[in-house]
Amino acid sequence: MSAPERPFALAGKRVWxxxxxxxxxSAVVRRLAREKCEILTVGRKExxxxxxxxAEAWLALAQPDAVFLGAATVGGILANDSRPAEFLYDNLxxxxxxxxxxxxxxxxxxxxxxxxxxxxxxAPQPMKEEHLLTGPLEPTNQWYAIAKIAGLMMCQAYRRQYxxxxxxxxxxxxxxxxxxxxxxxxxxxxxLILKAHVAKQSGAKSIEVWxxxxxxxxxxxxxxxxDALVHLMVNYSEEQTINVxxxxxxxxxxxxEKVCRAVGFQGGLDxxxxxxxxxxxxxxxxxxxxxxxxxxxxxxxxxxADAYAxxxxxxxxxx
Numbered sequence: 001m002s003a004p005e006r007p008f009a010l011a012g013k014r015v016w017x018x019x020x021x022x023x024x025x026s027a028v029v030r031r032l033a034r035e036k037c038e039i040l041t042v043g044r045k046e047x048x049x050x051x052x053x054x055a056e057a058w059l060a061l062a063q064p065d066a067v068f069l070g071a072a073t074v075g076g077i078l079a080n081d082s083r084p085a086e087f088l089y090d091n092l093x094x095x096x097x098x099x100x101x102x103x104x105x106x107x108x109x110x111x112x113x114x115x116x117x118x119x120x121x122x123a124p125q126p127m128k129e130e131h132l133l134t135g136p137l138e139p140t141n142q143w144y145a146i147a148k149i150a151g152l153m154m155c156q157a158y159r160r161q162y163x164x165x166x167x168x169x170x171x172x173x174x175x176x177x178x179x180x181x182x183x184x185x186x187x188x189x190x191x192l193i194l195k196a197h198v199a200k201q202s203g204a205k206s207i208e209v210w211x212x213x214x215x216x217x218x219x220x221x222x223x224x225x226x227d228a229l230v231h232l233m234v235n236y237s238e239e240q241t242i243n244v245x246x247x248x249x250x251x252x253x254x255x256x257e258k259v260c261r262a263v264g265f266q267g268g269l270d271x272x273x274x275x276x277x278x279x280x281x282x283x284x285x286x287x288x289x290x291x292x293x294x295x296x297x298x299x300x301x302x303x304x305a306d307a308y309a310x311x312x313x314x315x316x317x318x319x
Contacts, residue, residue, distance in 0.1 A: 004109070004237045005108065005109070005165075006237055007234045007235050008066070008108070008109050008165075008234050008235075009234065010032070010035040010036070010037040010230070010233065011035060011036040012036065012037065012038075013037045013038070013065040013066055013108075014040055014062070014063065014064045014065045014066075015032060015037045015040060015065065015067075015068070016042075016062060016066070016067045016068070017039060017041055017068045017070065018042075018049065018068065018069050018070060018071040018098055019070035019071030019072060020041040021043070022070060022071070022072070022074075022178065023177070023180070023222050024070040024113060024171075024178075024222060024226070025068070025071070026177070026178045027176070027177070027178065027222040027225065027226035028070060028226045028229060028230070029041070030226065031223070031226035031227055031229075031230050032230065035230065037066075042062070046058070049071050049093070049094045049097055050090055050093040050094055050097070051093075051097070052093075052096075052097045052101075055094075055098055056101040056104060059098075059102055059104070060101075060104070064102075064105075065107065065109070066107065066108060066109045066110070066233060067098065067102050067110040067111070068113075069095065069099070069110060069111065069112045070113045071098070072091050072094060072113070073086055073087055073090035073094075074144070075187070076186050076188065077141065077210070078184060079184065080143065080144050081140050081276075085143075087141075087143045091144060091147035091151070092150060095150065096154065098110075099112070099154045099158060102164075102166075103158055103164050103166075109165045109166070109167070109233060110155070110167070111229060111233050112151050112154075112155050112166065112169075113169060113171065114148045114149075114151065114170045115144070115145070115148050115170065116170055116171065116172045116173070116218075116243070116282055117144065117282070118132065118137070118145040118146075118149050118152075118170075119131055119132060120132075120133075120134055120135030120136060120137065121135065121136055121137060121139075121280075122135055122279075122280070123135060125281050125282075126284055126285040126286075127282070127283065127284050127285055128243075129170070129241055129243055129285075132149070138278055138279045140276055141278075151168070152241050154166075155167060155168045155239075155241075156239050159239050160239070165237055167236055167238065167241075168241040169242055170241050170242065170243045170244060170284070171220060171228075171243075171245065172219065172220050172245035172246070172282070172283075173187065173188070173189075174187075174220055174221075174222050174225060175189035175220075175221065175222065175304075175307050176306065177223070177310040177314075178222065178310075179307065179310075179311075181193070181194045181311060181315045183195075188210075188217070188252065188255065189304070189307065190307075190311070192207070192209070192255065192256055192259040193262075193263060193304075194311075195207040195209075196259050196265040197265070197311065197316060199267055200263055200264060204267060205267045205268060206269060207256075207265070207267065207269060208270050208272055209252065209253075209256050209269050209270065209271050209272070210271075210272055210275035211271065211272070211273065211275050211278070212252075212271055212277055213252045213253035213256065213269070213271045214252070215251065215252050215277045215279065215280055215282075216249045216250065216251050216252075216280070216282070217250065217251075217252065217255065217282055218245050218246055218247075218248060218249040218282060218283050219246070219255070219300055220244065220245050220246055221296070221298035221306070224246075224296045224297055224298050227297075228244045228294050229244070231293070231294045232289070232292075232294075235292055235293070236292060242288050242289055243284040243285060243288065244284070244286070245284035245286050246300075247284070247286045247290075248283075248300075249282070249283040250300065253269070255300075257269070258300060258301060258304055259304055262301070262307075262308045
């Protein structure tokens, strides 16, 4: 493996976005349109990345120079808690097959997407990159977290053993265009948007919000994440994973209130304390990526309005 290219210019390169139909992958495809590179994609019918032979065959045939590994099985608390085998197997299989296949195919650079939910449940706040693996995980998403931790470690291992320029990024909670609007599998932002929209249309007096409303969360617009990932692909080449977020958080109650304003729902909030709160607080320390010259640009109020507009155009209209 040759020495890493610094900076890693994307112009003229063949760049594979694994998971291009997902929220993150589609945002990365939109962002890469400005980079004068050749964007490669493949659907599950052509290459199921959970199957080693199919993943390696695709990489050998496509010969990408760079890979954004965003393909994953994802979901909110309910999905994680009720489908632990899927979350563990699918994510382990995808990352193992793509990382190994990329190395075998001579990919020059790979960026693996982790998740802030893999930090310890009671990690110091804001969470620094070195806090990873310093305490127990949040039980409601431990299966997904363990798989993602394995992916980060794979990138580090391939750097150490083979000199592969494989890096990883740790985004905070995401929302925006391409999100999943399904109460059985959604994350908190799309779930609240859906509930508020339905309540507004039906004239309901309130919406239900899981938990006490007191946990604090950080939210990053997916287009900001895509911009950060391209920035890291070009400028970052270290073993240490790197946080990507806004550096600001809100309570779930505050988030629900902001969503209701964005949707135009004027009713109340009913908190179901019998439902799990999850981690008490989850805020990333983003000083390292800020020092590299990147900062989030989209404020939460603006981002929620954008997310609701996308929902109206692509989900509510279709329904």
